[in-house]
Amino acid sequence: MAQHEHTYQVNIEWTGNKGTGTSAYRAYGRDHTIRSGTKPDIAGSSDAAFLGDASRWNPEDLLVASASACHKLWYLHLCADAGIAVLAYEDEAVGTMVDSPQLGRFTQIVLRPHVTIRAGDNAMLAHELHHAAHARCYIANSVNFPIECEPTIHLGVQPA
Structure with missing residues (x-):
């Protein structure tokens, strides 16, 4: 498979000058x-x-959100490919950062996705696909700390 390069451009404008920089x-x-x-x-x-x-997003929030969203997007893709219908997905992700005078850094992110799949779909495969999603997640493959995943799979209500 050919390697493709993607570029992402953002603009950050500091708006915090209170008059004396x-x-x-x-x-x-x-x-x-x-x-x-x-x-x-x-x-x-x-x-x-x-x-x-505290009412605004900070870089640490955005890093945890990026890891969670990337995992979710890969997971949904893999479930669709496997014939598993995800009906709902909500993650309660938590990142841990250690701050010291020498070095501040993230030590881990734990993803806790709660996934509801269609009744009758393979719950064991749905659980296992989180491992495959993690292996493919661009963010997880780019950081130097562990990202753990503790999924919960629920079966949806059987349609009448």
Whole structure:
């Protein structure tokens, strides 16, 4: 199979200048706007622990969301290919980051997808396909920390 290269371009505009720029650590806001093409803007900041606005998305939130969304997209693709109809999918993903004076870094992300499949479909295969989705996930293949997956599979109601 041929290798394809894909490019993703975003624009980050810092909007946190309170009048004196970065004249002091507490003198500026961490707010920014994330843009890409014609997509809706994302209001960003840093985590509240780092003087950011807790009502805005921070890079750590976005990293966990990216890992969760990438896994979900591969999982849905693989289920469709396998003839398993996913009726609902919700993930309760949690990322853990350690912050120290020397180095701040993520140590893990745990995905906890709750998946409902069509009654009569193969629940064991639906569970196993999470391993295949993880192996194919672009984000999981790009980070230097583990991404675990603890799925729960539910069977949908048999149609009357």
